[in-house]
Amino acid sequence: MKNVLNKAASWFAVAGGLLALMIAVITIINVTAFGLDKVARLFDANVPAIIGYEDFVSMIISSAALMFFPYCQAQHGHVAVDVFIKMFPDWFARSIDVISGILMTALALFLGYMMVHGMIEVRSDNTLSAILGWQIWPFYIPGIAAMFLWAMIAGTQIFEREANV
Secondary structure (H helix, E strand, O other): HHHHHHHHHHHHHHHHHHHHHHHHHHHHHHHHHHHHHHHHHHOOOOOOOOHHHHHHHHHHHHHHHHOHHHHHHHOOOOOOOHHHOOOOOOOHHHHHHHHHHHHHHHHHHHHHHHHHHHHHHHHHHOOOOOOOOEEEEEHHHHHHHHHHHHHHHHHEEEEHHOOOO
């Protein structure tokens, strides 16, 4: 089970990275268009920028950013303050680790739950992006999946830790 979750987290991170790369490429194109427009104005011409750039970036980044959380959890990449914990006995450090794992799982489940409700509300309101007119609710789906994957990974790590206590 752990291997399946870690592989899924890796694929989510790769997909998030590809989306981030897409944002970078579109941004480079858009900035280049702005620069070319400045030059073209000297010759009474213009070069248009990408219409709906802001809509595109805001919706894609909302998906991409959340797709890295499961991988971070799988790699134990979350912040841990070991400086103070090292002063206490091992059993206490492991207990803190289990408690933080439970809280992390609860947080991820709560965020996923709230995102589901947000997606339902956005879909029922038929909310569209301002310029492109795209439906917004489908962009919630990768984030929701990422939150529940994050929760599953954090939850399995709790049980791994309990076996060591």
